[in-house]
Amino acid sequence: MSPGGPVDGAITAQTVSVLAKQGEWVKIQTWKGARWIVPNRDFSLPAKLPLSKDTSLHEKPDSSSTYMGTVSAPQNVSILSKEGDWYLIETWRGPLWVLPNHDFSLPATITLTKVTSLHNEPDEKSAYLGALSPQTVSVLAKKGDWYQITTWKGPLWIVPNRDFSVPEKLLLFMNTSLHEKPDSSSTYMGTVSAPQNVTVLDKKGDWYLIQTWRGPLWILPNHDTSLPSTITLTKVTSLHSEPNGVYSGSVSPQTVTVLGKQGDWYQISTWKGPLWILPNQNFN
Structure with missing residues (x-):
């Protein structure tokens, strides 16, 4: 040892x-x-120290001591000891000292107004580690729109007041009633036609608050179970922005996922996003 x-x-x-x-x-x-x-x-020392900017490594807790490299940020480093404002941390070169510099442009706290997802990295594709209820949280670092905050699970990342469990867009397969509240007995405010993608603002149960020409209103989407989940294409098939719309490329023979239907046209999932096809007819 x-x-x-x-x-x-x-x-x-x-x-x-x-x-x-x-x-x-x-x-x-x-x-x-x-x-x-x-x-x-002092075991009140945190096990991890979040660094919000690149930080110099030193042989001793003294800025005039031998410079041993730089630890990149943002990242969490393992603390071994502390002397004044200096921290002894574990590095690829063994235990070395850092003098963390706090970024004073960062807010000390952020108030969350809605349930907010926690992630282990500043990336929405990173591991989901739970959610926080509306509250004020302490900020440790920032990267783009993401903030690293203190949580009961240690330092984690959030995009304040955005709920990643709610999609930004929702594809409607059927004409859908608009309501004033997330309740089918509430005031009917019109109908949104389908198929189309609508912008989601919030979610409550199975109801979605969406942006409409009349302002934010609630819908209860209904999936059309008569639609096939996939279609097998037997020839090169043209992709279009909408039924009879602008040509947007083509897809080779394969099985594709169906999103919607209008007449003989099917909306499918592609690498370019949702596009329309007329199965097994070639527009080229």
């Missing part, structure tokens, strides 16, 4: 025999043999 090595247990408050010393570390005799400790270490 060496200073800064893997944790190998703990000892209760007691007097111990010293064998050697290295910096803050002391080698003592234990029932497991010789082991290293930092006596009376």
Whole structure:
């Protein structure tokens, strides 16, 4: 075992025999043999330190000491010890010291007004790790629209006041009634025609609040179960922006996923997004 090595247990408050010393570390005799400790270490120290900007590594907790490289940000680093404002962290070169610089352009807190998804990285495709109810949270770092905040699970990333469980767009397969509230007995406000993609603002149960020409209104989407889930294309098939619309390329013979239908035309999922085809006819 060496200073800064893997944790190998703990000892209760007691007097111990010293064998050697290295910096803050002391080698003592234990029932497991010789082991290293930092006596009376403050365990209120966080296990991780979020760095919001690239930070210099030093051999000692002193800016005039040997420069040992730079740790890139944003990232969370493992803390081994602390001396003043300096932190001893685990690095690829072994334990080294950093003097974290707080970005004072960051807000200290953010108030969340809706349920907000937690992610392990500043990317909506990264692992979903739960959600926070509306509350004020402490900010640690920022990357683009993403903020790293303090949570009960440690530092995690959010896009404030956006709920990733609610899609930005919703494809309607059928003409759908608009309501003033998320309740079918509430005031009828008109009908949105289908098929089309509508912009989603919020969700409550099975109801979606969408943007309409009359302002935000609620819908209860109904899926058309008569639609096939897939279609097998037997020849090269033209893609169009809408039924009889602008030519947008073609798709080779394959099985495609169906999103909607209008007359003989089918809306399918493509690498360019939802587009329309007339199955097994070639417009070229």
